[in-house]
Amino acid sequence: MDAFAVRTVGLIKRYGRLLALDALDLAVPAGSVFGFLGPNGAGKSTTIRLLLGMARPTAGYARIFGTDAQDVRVTHRSLAYVPADVALWPQLTGAETLELLGRTGPGVDRGYRDELVERFALDVSKPGRTYSTGNRQKVALVAAFATRAPLLVFDEPTSGLDPLMEREFQHAVAQARERGQTVFLSSHQLAEVESVCDRVAILRAGKLVEVADVANLRRLHRSQVEVTFAGTAPQLDGVPGVEAVERVGPTRLRFTLTGPPAPALRGLATADVTALTIHEPTLEEIFLDYYDEVSR
Amino acid sequence: MTAVDAPAPQAARAAGQTGAIHALTWLAVRQIRRGAIVVIVLAGGMSAMVATTYASTVGDTMDAAALAALAENPAIRTLFGQPVALDSAGGFTVWRTGTVLAVVVGVWALLAATRITRGAEDAGHWDLLLAGRIPLSTVVMRHATVVVTAALFTGVSTAAALTATGTPAAGATLHGAGVALVGVFFAAAATLAAQIFPHRAAASGATVALLGTGLLLRMVGDGVDGLGWLRWLSPFGLTAISRPYHDNRALPLVVLALASSALLVAIPAAAAHRDVRGGWFAPRTGRAPRLRLLGSIPGFALRRLLGPLTGWAAGVGVYYLLIGLLAVSMTDFLADNPRFADLAAQAGFAGLGSVEGYVAAMFVLLAIPAGVFAAVRVAATATAETDRRLTLLYAGPVTRLRFLTAETASTATGAVTLTATAGLATWIGARSIGAPLHLEAALAGAVNVLPIAALCLGAAVFALGWLPRAVSLVGSLPAVGGFLLQAIADSTGAPHWVGTLSPFTHLAPVPDLAPNWTASVGMLITAGAVAAVGAIGYHHRDLRT
Structure with a gap:
């Protein structure tokens, strides 16, 4: 099996004159939990539709475990999908929908499915039309996790779930990771991405702007540093990575730090520092930085 | 708020309300306009075609004895309706196209009505609309009114085509009114059904069954001598006994208009006390799985x-x-x-x-x-x-x-x-x-x-x-x-x-x-x-x- 669960090369999708996806190169290592972020309209759902073979690329290609994404008979044997807005057959009950998806899908672990139904507190006797948005999502999530497929593709899977179910979802993702399944998670719930993902990609206007491990991503971005000192203030002018130096009191200083901290620490050593706090940015703050760049 | 500045906001609200109603009408028109144009053109076109070709196709082959034989045959009456004025182009057109046209207009009106009311509501298209200031019953009635108006235009088109081809205006008007009223009746019945049943398919199905029953009553009433009164119970029967181009009876159409009005009046009452996306019949909330053919x-x-x-x-x-x-x-x-x-x-x-x-x-x-x-x-x-x-x-x-x-x-x-x-x-x-x-x-x-x-x-x-x-x-x-x-x-x-x-x-x-x-x-x-x-x-x- 290919080392990459998902791989796209020069993937382009145009809708008429609109360029929805601009030469996307993406590699998702097998066994990782991969977050896929971006503002509305960035091209996340388009990418997922191309990965699933539901839309045809204008140029470039996408591969799932080494097989072209268009060959759905092969690729869909090793993936399960939960769309952003789940629509069910109105006359089929939850149990009937799960049976249909289990028998036409890539296989099903019935024992695990029953366990998931229990854990997600899903009433499967109700017809599809009576389910709320969250319950429709639960049906699709149970069906997807129960396949035990090597790749799980989730497009904003928890937008309608309550915090309790959200926790169940994160638990199920962790279990999938332990089993060696790959998870491709497009989400706006940044706290969720931060807690479950190993790596994230950030998409903006159809282009990839960042791919990094969640830990590295933080390091690449500005941290807030606050120092308290006795006597003269430390000299930080011209120190690489230090910006927005601000005096917040007679003995306190605040600045932002980007990149390795060594030069800044050397600068601080010139003064008698009595306290030092470094606040790493949350994913949300990093993401908002990208948002700001979009609006600028 | 003081009495002095009260009128201004009220006027603004009234203007806003009018604008909202216009927008709603336009929304309904946009959803049915293509189908409506097809049906209106078909009604006029079919009537004009049969009436203009009457002389060349039927012409002199009809004499009194032949007409009497035709009118007496129960099979002919059952399938095509009672022939009453075959000696004129208008009467022949009514006999030849009347039932077909009424069925086409009726089916179109009922399907259009359930599609743009219950169908849109089912699909969630109305959620945002109903979060605004227009109440559900107004939204439903506005959509019904647009379908009813389109049905009336099919009648205008039929009557205009028949008058233009030179048939007597009284018969043309009566026949046009009959076709229009059948459309109005089924548009109203379908909209009412869409308030009672919680899904579009059920509402359409119930109204189609009503249409089928009406057609059957007309057939039996026309075909069996002793049961002619059954036609008073069916929209198709009522248009038949109005006998355009022969007796030109208005009373049956008045009955049909009253029945349609009663249905239309019942719609806001039925819509007023139900939930959005709900009906009078609640859907079943749970059942055992039926796994056959899955x-x-x-x-x-x-x-x-x-x-x-x-x-x-x-x-x-x-x-x-x-x-x-x-x-x-x-x-x-x-x-x-x-x-x-x-x-x-x-x-x-x-x-x-x-x-x-x-x-x-x-x-x-x-x-x-x-x-x-x-x-x-x-x-x-x-x-x-x-x-x-x-x-x-x-x-x-x-x-x-x-x-x-x-x-x-x-x-x-x-x-x-x-x-x-x-x-x-x-x-x-x-x-x-x-x-x-x-x-x-x-x-x-x-x-x-x-x-x-x-x-x-x-x-x-x-x-x-x-x-x-x-x-x-x-x-x-x-x-x-x-x-x-x-x-x-x-x-x-x-x-x-x-x-x-x-x-x-x-x-x-x-x-x-x-x-x-x-x-x-x-x-x-x-x-x-x-x-x-x-x-x-x-x-x-x-x-x-």
Whole structure:
């Protein structure tokens, strides 16, 4: 099996004159939990539709475990999908929908499915039309996790779930990771991405702007540093990575730090520092930085 | 707020309210305008065509004795309605097109009404609208009013066409009013049903059943002498007993108008006390799973087919049972009145003097429901794709081609079942009155129309691949368009080749004559080729999920 669960090369999708996806190169290592972020309209759902073979690329290609994404008979044997807005057959009950998806899908672990139904507190006797948005999502999530497929593709899977179910979802993702399944998670719930993902990609206007491990991503971005000192203030002018130096009191200083901290620490050593706090940015703050760049 | 500045905001609110109502009207108009234009043009066009060609097709063949014979025959009265003024172009047009036109307008009005009210509400399109300041009952009534207005225009179009062709204005007006009121009645009934039933399919189904019952009451009332009063209970019966161009009775239409008004008045009352996305009948909130036919894509296609097929088969079966029951009465009449047999032969129905000739002529009409059924089923697949119900199935290891094959095969099975039901029903009807009709002959005649249904299926699959918004329209074209083309070409003396474009021209009257195998095979090959082109489009296009 290919080392990459998902791989796209020069993937382009145009809708008429609109360029929805601009030469996307993406590699998702097998066994990782991969977050896929971006503002509305960035091209996340388009990418997922191309990965699933539901839309045809204008140029470039996408591969799932080494097989072209268009060959759905092969690729869909090793993936399960939960769309952003789940629509069910109105006359089929939850149990009937799960049976249909289990028998036409890539296989099903019935024992695990029953366990998931229990854990997600899903009433499967109700017809599809009576389910709320969250319950429709639960049906699709149970069906997807129960396949035990090597790749799980989730497009904003928890937008309608309550915090309790959200926790169940994160638990199920962790279990999938332990089993060696790959998870491709497009989400706006940044706290969720931060807690479950190993790596994230950030998409903006159809282009990839960042791919990094969640830990590295933080390091690449500005941290807030606050120092308290006795006597003269430390000299930080011209120190690489230090910006927005601000005096917040007679003995306190605040600045932002980007990149390795060594030069800044050397600068601080010139003064008698009595306290030092470094606040790493949350994913949300990093993401908002990208948002700001979009609006600028 | 003080008394001084109160009027200004009130005026602003009133202006805003008017604007909102205008926007709502425009929303409803946008959703039905295309279909409405087709029906309005069809109503005027059909009436004008029959009225202008009256002299050349019927002309002097009608004398008093022939008319009396026609009016006395219960079979003629049952199928086509009571002929009352065949000696005039207007009266003949009413008899020839009146029932068909009323059914077309009624069916269109009821389907349009449930689609834009309950259908939009079901799909959640109204959620944002109803979060605004316009209440549910106003939204429902505004949509109903737009459909009712369109139905009234079909009447105006009919009356205008008949007046323009020189028939008396009183009869034209009365007939136009009858057609319009049937449309109004079923638009109102469908909107009311959409308040009572929580789903569009149930609301449409209930109103179609009401329409079928109304048609049946008209047929029985026309056909059986002692039961003529039944026509007062049916919209179709009421238009029949208004007798345009003969007695010009207004009272039955007043009754129909009052009944329609009562339905319209009941709508806001029914809408006022229900939940949005709910109805008076609450849907069942839970049941044990029924796992039959959920194990595979073809199985699931079959499962989705069974409900609609049962409804179609019931409607078609009842109609053809009636055709069988009337076989002897009809053929005796035509054998005794050769003038009408000649007339029918001119209209393309030769050999009506024998039972086999009669059922063969009637089976030709079966191509229309069979073809429309095929088109509508493929259109349902297109809708399921747009509504994203198919998304999770497409995410399974199933190629689009396999999926399409399963859908097409189940639809074809449905079309075969539908025609076989018609054949069987005709045979049962004919046998029960002792008419000489063999089961094999009845079945052969019924399945003989399948090539046209196949053309419809092929056209629908083509549209699914290349024009997914117009599947039912393109799919119905070979059957409905073909039938109209042949009728127009026959009655207007168009060049020969125009008629040959219609598949009906190539359909042999089975069981009266042997099937036209060359034409049938040709149609099946054409259908297959068109479907294959559609499959290529379906394979290469983006799914509309």
